[in-house]
Every structure is written in structure tokens, then in C-alpha cells.
Amino acid sequence: MPVLHNRVSNEELKQRLMEEDFHRTTISFYQYFPIQNPQEFRDFLYKHLNSLQVFGRIYVAKEGVNAQISVPDANLEAFRSFLYSIEPLNKLRLNIAVDDDGKSFWVLKIKVRDKIVADGIEDPSFSMERKGRYVNAEQMNELLNDPATVVIDMRNHYEYEVGHFENAIEIPSDTFRDQLPMAVDMMKGNEEKNIIMYCTGGIRCEKASAYMLHKGFNHVFHLEGGIINYAKQAKEAGIQPKFIGKNFVFDDRLGERITEDVIAKCHQCGQPCDTHTNCKNSGCHLLFIQCESCAAAYEGCCSTACKDTLHLPLERQKQIRQGVDMGRNVFNKSKSRLRPRLDEDRQP
Structure with a gap:
């Protein structure tokens, strides 16, 4: 059986999302339960969710399912009915986004993984049946x-x-x-x-x-x-939240504000800021925090070097990043060995 997936380019899919004249609701859910044939279950999900115009990212493994999606408001009830028709997912709690414009995803991607959360646990006596x-x-x-x-x-x-x-x-x-x-x-x-x-x-x-x-x-x-x-x-x-600041989320929003407190700082100038962004230089794509002033000064890039690269001809940019695997490129102050240099000496 051929693998079911989308064949339209990301650029076209994003454009279609922006042109939608209806609202979507961003939802996340997960469930630990045994799945005998993850690939078969994956295709089953894709067929039904795609018919409901669901976008998002879903991981399926033998230990269960993990999903972050957006659903057209008009299809919410049909989505719930389908999901709850799957016995282990019946009446499953759905996390509804609190700070949401519905533009969180533009395509449906469902992938089969070894685990829905990579944990490194090899102890055969460990079980999810006993949990907190x-x-x-x-x-x-x-x-x-x-x-x-x-x-x-x-x-x-x-x-x-x-x-x-x-x-x-x-x-x-x-x-x-x-x-x-x-x-x-x-x-x-x-x-x-x-x-x-x-x-x-x-x-x-x-x-x-x-x-x-x-x-x-x-x-x-x-x-x-x-x-x-x-x-x-x-x-x-009406409970006063004891969570302070913003909740980072793994979609295009990169954050949901819980309180008005800003506890982080711009990684470039040090001013209070909690807005994550990815460096506009495709050969870098560093995830970091950038304030509006630095975003304007650096044109959305993490350094002057990346800003300069952004103005090179596209063919030259492709040559520079050819064969370079940026991997999981995240600015992290807690680990100096992983800390990219956000300065003019950073070479593309």
C-alpha cells in the first residue's frame, strides 16, 4: 500500500492557509496505548484527518500517539467524533490553545517513530502503567x-x-x-x-x-x-496563574502568553524580550530571542555575518550552505559548547 502524504509545495500550502476565510482551532493531544501496526494506524489517521482538512504534526509509535494540529472550526465536532470512535482515544482530553489565530500549521504530516517521546530507557522492567x-x-x-x-x-x-x-x-x-x-x-x-x-x-x-x-x-x-x-x-x-511568562509551543506561533511578565532577554542587546524567531539566513536558521529593534537592525538575522549573507545572490547562498548540516541549531546559554556566537565574527 503506498504511503499517504501531501505532494504540494510548502510555499503553496502556506499561501492557501493565509487565504482561508474560516477560522481554525489549534489542538494538542497524546495517549500512551499499544499500537500493533503503527504504519497502518498512521495511514488510517491520515486518510480521515486529511478529509477533515486537519493540518499539523502527528507522531505514531508502538507506545501511542502524539499530536499538535489545527482543525477548521466547522469540522471540530466531526473531528471529535472520529477521534473518539477509536477506543483507546475515546473521551481523550484535548488541549485547546489559549493564544491562537489558527495559523499554526499549513500541512498535515504524520510520521511513524520508534517512540512518541525519545526517552533512552532500555530497562525492560519499566512500564507506563504506573505513573504519577x-x-x-x-x-x-x-x-x-x-x-x-x-x-x-x-x-x-x-x-x-x-x-x-x-x-x-x-x-x-x-x-x-x-x-x-x-x-x-x-x-x-x-x-x-x-x-x-x-x-x-x-x-x-x-x-x-x-x-x-x-x-x-x-x-x-x-x-x-x-x-x-x-x-x-x-x-x-479565575485562578491566579503561578506560571510566569510565556509558554513556548512547537508551531509557527513559537509561544502562548500566560502572563504579561517578560522574564527573558534579547540575545543580541540584552533588553527584556521573550519573542523567539529563526534566523532569516537559511544556512543558519538559529532559534533565538530577538527584540523588535534588533530584528530591524539585523533584518531578522542573528548576526551581521548572516545579515550580509542574506543579501548575496541566491546561488551564492546555496553554495555557502551546501553540505552544511545545521542539525538542532538552538541558542543555549546554559551550554557553552553549544553556544553560537551572536556577533560580527560569526562566519557564514
């Missing part, structure tokens, strides 16, 4: 009021930098697989304390909570639905 207790927004705030509570942020540095819960501990690693053993080491001696783990939508902290229990910690909680669901519940209930 869910907490909602109100319960999260109550636990945070207890000075004996330990709250752990299971996201990446660039996510933590623009927003996090009060007194949250950052696990200083760039990959989830490294964070898990580091969290265990950092929490040694706290086996009997209340430990709350959180992440963007819940998928990472749910697995992290199971891992901490597996490693002998006895009072582990995780924030149900992550920051996205917390912000929604807090707003609906």
Missing part, C-alpha cells in the same frame, strides 16, 4: 504553596527561559533522554517529598513521573495536560 498522580490547575497551585514541594520543569532550556512555574527547577540538558537520569540524580534524598513534574502538553512529564516512581520516588505528581491545559483551567476558573 494527575493534578489540575487548582491542585497544582495548592501544592506549589507548600514550601516542601519540589517542582521540576521537564522542558528544554529555550522553553524554560521565556516562562516557567515559580521556583521550578530546570534540568540542564538539551534532550529528554538525558533529563530523565539527571532528574533522578538531582532529586536523590527527596524520595519522600512531593515532586511535581510538568511540561508543555503533558506527554513528557507523564513519562518522567513514571520513571521517577520506577526509580524509588514515592510521591510523584504530574500536571495533567501540561502548561497548555493549566492555562486554560486557570482562566476558566
